[in-house]
Amino acid sequence: MEQIASVSALFSPTAALGLLVALLTAVLVRYLLPNASHKPPYPPCIRGWIPWFGAAFEMGKAPLEFIARAKEKHGPVFTVLAAGNRLTFLNGKEGVSAFFSSKDADFQQAVQKPVQHTASINKADFMKSHSSIHETMKLRLSQNRLNLYFDRIRNEFGTRIELLDPEGTEDLFTLVKQVMYPAVVDTLFGKGLCPTGKDNLKEFAEHFWKFDEGFEYGSQLPEFLLRDWSQSKQWLLSLFKKIVIEAEMNNPLEETSKTLHQHVLDTLKGIATYNNSLLLLWASQANANPVTFWTLAFIISDPLVYKTAMDEIYSVFGKTGNSPLNINEAELKRLPFIKNCVLEAIRLRSPGAITRKAVQPLKIYNYIIPAGDLLMLSPYWLHRDPVLFPEPEMFRPERWSKANLEKNVFLEGFVAFGGGKYQCPGRWFALMEMHMLVVMMLYKYEFSLLDPLPKQVASIEDAQETGDCKEIICILMAATVIYNVPYNVPYGSAF
Template sequence: MELISPTVIIILGFLALLLFFQRKNLRGPPCIRGWIPWIGAGFEFGKAPLEFIEKARIKYGPIFTVFVMGTRMTFVTEEEGINVFLKSKEVNFELAVQKPVYRTASIPKDTFFTLHEKLYVTIKGKIGTVNLYQLTGQLTEELHEQLEKLGTHGTMELNNFVRHLLYPVSVNILFQKGLFPTNERKIREFHQHFQAYDEGFEYGSQMPECLLSHWSKSKKWLLALFEKNIPGIKTYRSAKDNSVTLMQTLLDIIEMERNEEKSPNYGLLILWASLSNAVPVAFWTLGFVLSHPSVHKTIVEGISSVFGTAGKDKIKVSEDDLKKLPLIRWCILETLRLRAPGIITRKVMKPVQILNYTVPSGDLLMLSPFWLHRNPKYFPEPEVFKPERWKKANLEKNAFLDGFMAFGSGKYQCPGRWFALLQIQICIILILYKYDCSLLDPLPKQSSLHLLGVQQPEGQCHIEFKQRK
């Protein structure tokens, strides 16, 4: 029997070693699979997803995969993974959101891909930093109109208080003046259906519509509202300056691409995008300000120094006025830090290497702004509401603090972020100028049930407001 030569043994040994390292390098992150086929860890994950993410990070390390409802979600929590999420050409935003967009707004994949880039650039230009302050007068006027309807005093649940201000203001400015109903019954109907759609949006983005009858009913009601009003939105012109609204500009692009039949669907998507985060951010900001007496006092003193002490005048708010009241903007950004979205996502198109792991194509790569904002490396005393930390940000150049990702990051950051910030700033100025406000309940905790968008409150919180004398 012929012995194997030493050379062959060395070659075979080398190949075995090479295969070992290749297999090691192709090792995927730790995977939490659960024990039920297809559902995976869905039940445990769904009970409190934010808490689940943090417990998994502590147990499995900075990168781990969760298998839920047939989908692999790989979470990254440290710098190397975050850099891949933000900078890799092998991960894609549009592929990650195409299915949720179809389920929640019934916009087909081909239509979404054809129009997304053009619509994104248009929104970014129309309500971005260049044109933003042209809207201050309109925002101020609309908010005065809604504040008048609240009367001179009252008590109200804080979320409803904010909704009664921002729902009509956003609809009338972004779509068409007068589109928001003025009849009390129709206002209640709009509130009922939008809240049902918004509260069920996360489930609607993941589950077949046939399993969500209540949510589906509200979705269809909102689509019918836009279908009825799209012709009027197209032809509307402002009586003051003949300007066009954001939705009118978008309709021109949609029609140019011969997708007129999807105009109501885009109306619904823009409506949700404009209200779903702005309302809870305004809720939490007012709640935090009123819960911190020194912050509240400083803001009211600042408003009085700029606009006077009386609360009856219909003041006008300019860009210069906003610059004199930086604490309000700091409070909004600090609120966004503390109540940031649970996740933002990309789809892995080709395998990517993170630390010693390979994340396979097809995975959804997940980043949690909520937990990133609680990293003491970026934000010392992360659980404390400290608006003064934003002094260090270069907000005049529209630069946030390092590690801040409430609006996402990279190519497809939220295109309406500057409009939302402006709207909430002016809203808070006018409320605290006109009214003495106080909370009647402790500020509730954030709900742990949702991952999409700004965190919602777990319970109710009432506000008392009295017109200043």
């Protein structure tokens, strides 16, 4: 009887009123005082319709357009489910700041698996050595140490340029690689350590460029799906085992006599030495070659820019001639317009996305991004913000006159070299080498484009038209040029 009485008491008018008051109170606390119990929502999510694959196919067809449409529809933060991953794209000041500055946005965890796939470095070895390698590179390639490399790389560039034919018709990207690859490798690894001569360069170059061209796929997919790429990777790793042995046998005690490669080997202390050596080679070539190509292509394709660049060169060195250009550091600093051309080419041809990993939940723009998400930032679209970069699609080197490059301050919104703790450690060396090579090639030759300026591919359809079918941002290196030694012929005679 007591049980029946207590149950019936639950349905008395007084109890019902009390329950209603409690429910209303809970609702008020939840919705009128959100900080007390209501958590911000997850970002809008684009899921696609195929399990696991999600929106991967849709995004892969036209990644740049996909990102732009998603931002327009969903705002500055949105998540894409693709190939089993949650990719959360960040935009705007708050998003960019969190991407580069938050302790919960981790670079190492974002890149560990791609590094393991491309260079066979296991997680334990990567986590143990990555920070120390980064600090070594940052120190050895800092601005106040560039003088240690300047004369060497200038001489290497000069030697390689002199080996080119005095005139001819050639693919511009091939022309750049013929000079930059051996010169930079001999500078950073030591003369003759890597194959850079006529007798041994061809096979090495074939494997390296195959490795480079498939790098994005190789960083994500199992090797059995990429047979040719995997064979080139294993060929290169086998070669670097021999290169590391020779570099360590001839490693000098004096710090200033060591190559950058030997400094890295000292830092590694035997951990994944040949694997990291392959990554060092790739890092030295993967961006410098295409940016140098694009800088020359942009300059040559615009008569006014070309004339301005040549006038600057003439103002420092006089009219061009047959002798190699023995440029020094002070003279290179007197060529700011050409350096601005390099930076503008970098702005226009930066990658579609860079990544970090959320290791703890992140609150951005009133959204909670869960731990485990891959955070994505698009330099391509950030560099096309018309507020920060007026006429963003135009090649305008003069915009860089507003940057304080003497104090290492780039333009606001320029993120090509990354940011935060893991900003590109080789950025100053890269700017120096690209600036120098562009000057030396413009001084040596008069160029005339035979093809229209190639474009940056935004979709699979565009890529199929040109034969380049990567499912990422594809850059075409197909400009053909006529080049010839001017022999003091007045500017413009080649047009």
